[in-house]
Amino acid sequence: MLHLIWDVSLLFAGTALVVMTILVVLRVASTWHRDRLLAARRRLAPLLMAGANTPETNLNGIPDPVVTHLTLDLIQLVRGDERTRFVEKARALGVPERLRRQTRSFSRRRRMIAVQGLALFDDAMSREALMKALADRDDDIRLAAALALASGDDPLGLDELVARLALREGHSSLLTISLFRHYADHAPDEVQALVLDPALPLSIRLAAIEALAVTGDYRLVPAIVELGLHAPNDGEELPRYLHALGRIGHPAAREAVLAGLASSSMPARVAAAGAAGRIALLESADLLADLLDAPEWWVRFRAAEALLLLGEPGVARMRKTAKDGGEQAREAAVTMLAERGISL
Amino acid sequence: MTELPAWTFRAAEIVTWFVIACGLVQVFLYVIQLAFAAVALHRRPAFSSTSALWDRFADIAPSIAIVAPAYNEELTIIESVDALLALHYPDFEVIVVNDGSKDSTLQVVIDHYGMVPVTRYHDRAIAHQPIRGLYAAPERPRLFLVDKENGGKADAMNAGINVARTPLVCVIDADTLLEPDALMRAVRPFIDDPLRTVAVGGTIRIANGCRVEGGRVLEARLPRNFLALVQVVEYLRAFLMARLGLSEMQTLMIISGAFGLFRRNSVIDVGGFSADTVGEDMELVVKLHRRMRDQKRPYRIVYVPEPVSWTEAPETLDILGNQRARWQRGSLETYRTHKDMFLNPRYGRIGFLGFGQVWIVDVIGPIVEVAGYILVPPLWLLGLVSFDYLLAFVAVIFTFGIFISVATLILEEVQLRRLPRARDLVTLTLVAVLENFGYRQLNNFWRVRGWWQFVRKKQGWGPMVRKGFQRS
Numbered sequence: 001m002l003h004l005i006w007d008v009s010l011l012f013a014g015t016a017l018v019v020m021t022i023l024v025v026l027r028v029a030s031t032w033h034r035d036r037l038l039a040a041r042r043r044l045a046p047l048l049m050a051g052a053n054t055p056e057t058n059l060n061g062i063p064d065p066v067v068t069h070l071t072l073d074l075i076q077l078v079r080g081d082e083r084t085r086f087v088e089k090a091r092a093l094g095v096p097e098r099l100r101r102q103t104r105s106f107s108r109r110r111r112m113i114a115v116q117g118l119a120l121f122d123d124a125m126s127r128e129a130l131m132k133a134l135a136d137r138d139d140d141i142r143l144a145a146a147l148a149l150a151s152g153d154d155p156l157g158l159d160e161l162v163a164r165l166a167l168r169e170g171h172s173s174l175l176t177i178s179l180f181r182h183y184a185d186h187a188p189d190e191v192q193a194l195v196l197d198p199a200l201p202l203s204i205r206l207a208a209i210e211a212l213a214v215t216g217d218y219r220l221v222p223a224i225v226e227l228g229l230h231a232p233n234d235g236e237e238l239p240r241y242l243h244a245l246g247r248i249g250h251p252a253a254r255e256a257v258l259a260g261l262a263s264s265s266m267p268a269r270v271a272a273a274g275a276a277g278r279i280a281l282l283e284s285a286d287l288l289a290d291l292l293d294a295p296e297w298w299v300r301f302r303a304a305e306a307l308l309l310l311g312e313p314g315v316a317r318m319r320k321t322a323k324d325g326g327e328q329a330r331e332a333a334v335t336m337l338a339e340r341g342i343s344l
Numbered sequence: 345m346t347e348l349p350a351w352t353f354r355a356a357e358i359v360t361w362f363v364i365a366c367g368l369v370q371v372f373l374y375v376i377q378l379a380f381a382a383v384a385l386h387r388r389p390a391f392s393s394t395s396a397l398w399d400r401f402a403d404i405a406p407s408i409a410i411v412a413p414a415y416n417e418e419l420t421i422i423e424s425v426d427a428l429l430a431l432h433y434p435d436f437e438v439i440v441v442n443d444g445s446k447d448s449t450l451q452v453v454i455d456h457y458g459m460v461p462v463t464r465y466h467d468r469a470i471a472h473q474p475i476r477g478l479y480a481a482p483e484r485p486r487l488f489l490v491d492k493e494n495g496g497k498a499d500a501m502n503a504g505i506n507v508a509r510t511p512l513v514c515v516i517d518a519d520t521l522l523e524p525d526a527l528m529r530a531v532r533p534f535i536d537d538p539l540r541t542v543a544v545g546g547t548i549r550i551a552n553g554c555r556v557e558g559g560r561v562l563e564a565r566l567p568r569n570f571l572a573l574v575q576v577v578e579y580l581r582a583f584l585m586a587r588l589g590l591s592e593m594q595t596l597m598i599i600s601g602a603f604g605l606f607r608r609n610s611v612i613d614v615g616g617f618s619a620d621t622v623g624e625d626m627e628l629v630v631k632l633h634r635r636m637r638d639q640k641r642p643y644r645i646v647y648v649p650e651p652v653s654w655t656e657a658p659e660t661l662d663i664l665g666n667q668r669a670r671w672q673r674g675s676l677e678t679y680r681t682h683k684d685m686f687l688n689p690r691y692g693r694i695g696f697l698g699f700g701q702v703w704i705v706d707v708i709g710p711i712v713e714v715a716g717y718i719l720v721p722p723l724w725l726l727g728l729v730s731f732d733y734l735l736a737f738v739a740v741i742f743t744f745g746i747f748i749s750v751a752t753l754i755l756e757e758v759q760l761r762r763l764p765r766a767r768d769l770v771t772l773t774l775v776a777v778l779e780n781f782g783y784r785q786l787n788n789f790w791r792v793r794g795w796w797q798f799v800r801k802k803q804g805w806g807p808m809v810r811k812g813f814q815r816s
Contacts, residue, residue, distance in 0.1 A: 002364075002732040002733060002735065002736040003732060003735075003736075005364070005368070005736040005739050005740065006732075006735045006736055006738075006739040006743075008739075009739035009740065009743035009744045009747065010739070010743055012743070012744065012747040013743045013744070013746040013747040013750070015747075016746070016747045016750035016751050016754065017746070017750060017773070017777075019750075019754055020750050020753060020754055020757075020769070020773050023754060023757045023758070023769065024766055024769050024770055024773075027757065027766040027769060028766045031765070031766055073393075076393075076395050076396070076399075077395075116396055140389050144400075147400070173535065173536050173537070173538075174404040174534075174535045174536075174538055175400065175404070175535060175536070177404060178400070178403060178404050181403070236539060297466075297467040297468070297469060298467075298609075301465060301467075301509075304465065331465075332465060335463055335464075335465035336465050338463040339462070339463045339464055339465055
């Protein structure tokens, strides 16, 4: 046993040192290669920036990866007509073809660069490559491909996209909301269909609600109110429903917001107070004034903010609380009024 | 020479076996961590450029308050704040907390940014020394200044967290230099898993020897000082192997106070940083584990290798020794405060793996290793144990030590490649070998000193004199 410990330790340490020596040799070689690529990049940059009509013959001898990466970098740096010209130039240099090939690379990093790059070229073949990337073994790359497809001129149907991505319960990435936002702008009906589809996981429906809320689409208000009124008090969904109602800012949310202000859940009361302020729900003023004495700071803060958004009726209640309220409520009212430069 | 009784041989063998077994368990833990770290590095999200990250995250990234405690920083505070204000992140504010500085830190900041006293309604959920004033700069809406009575770093961070109004808070040391896109990269777990993620730690690297300008590291270079070089290897091992491996196992026990991102509500829930320990950063993470486990809530505390912050490492034995003794004391204080979690099934893998690792590596590790140095060679010289025992002891301490350090460097080179030159790799490999002969033993003696201070209930931080970054 004692000998085994000695032998194994020597073997491990010796192997590590040998591997490290090999890595150092590889590093020397790769540094030499990288220096060549950097030199090529330095040669290429002025050619591309001088004008998008640089003849391809000037690019002889510059390795393809340098051309690909530099054109992508330049496209991301500019906007408008200049960007269009660089995209056309990249097409002429065969960048999309190379990116399409790169989507089949073993390296995840290369596949990710390819998918993000293809988002810049809205053509049939690039879309086809992105569609294939929707089946990538890596979640992140699938989502990047979906975002790229969503930002194109002819996006895939949302229901098909959701099915292909196999979004599951607990898949609560903010990037999902970002993806749905692309659709919420030009195809709100498709996002609304997700919200109302009971077969979909709750987290996906919540992401769809939050995406729609950003657009301020009133049509969804009755459905969210209904969901909010029946949501469990201690779940994560009630605050998100109330938050969405606040974003939309429609008075039809009244019933759910008033119920939310009386909820036993702190996050729900915070979201309801925010919504009451944004909707300017005057009848919530008394409830909000009561919340100035809530045990949680966030509730007091959001209630004070909401009262100030209600205008004079809210300010009057803040002044009254500043004079007659309990210690916590008084502090909230006095400080918030002072912070906004409103006299007592 | 009179023959020793048989029991002395048996006792010597038991003592030696115990020392070797403890070392083997440590090595085993490190190898497991290395394996998990390799898997985590392989599975980490594909690296994206800063501009690609901005395109994807700009609309959805949650707002962050960066809390920067400052105590007697009048010479460097403006450079530090300017660098923080120039970070690439869509929505953030910088809360500088003047922790009762005795120099003119407060006035320097007020004058430079034209700050004026303001009222701001803020939380009082976490206790801290009284706030004397709040200041904002009309020209710099992202900047906020809190002036409070002195209470130490933990106390200052608590004040900043109370004043923050964002869902996430980033705590840093006053002398930490953040890479411009560090926040953008560190926030990723909060974007990928917004409901469960409560804390994220990033990598800290040593800036000694680097070219620094305007609060930015312009050129990464290795330090020339041997002690700082050894710490480069130590930091790589601590972050790339230990923290990444433990994070992958979901048993991360520390997020360095020099750079960490936390969900504000979760920190408030556990009462913020504890001011009565020198290991407040480790203690906070343990408190978060405890609270989440007690409430049976799913959660994630994550280390991400990409976001990089830079810090200055001590270059003299005195200061380094004090720092290591203090770290040891911090670990022991945290262990004592939460010892009921150790091997407690209620805390699952934290109780067994997380605390098990703390117990083996931090609690008994230094004492057993120092006992080995003191006992095993003399026992061999006295003929009480055979040469094979001595060889096994040497194998566990020195040869496996070389393996662990070099393997971490291999991981760095294969997966991250952040060392700029091939000769840096050679230098660090040599250091990884050399540190086992002398430095490792010294470090263990410092840690035993930390044990002694802990037993004697020594309080305070001891001197931490900084040389300052090498500016171009």
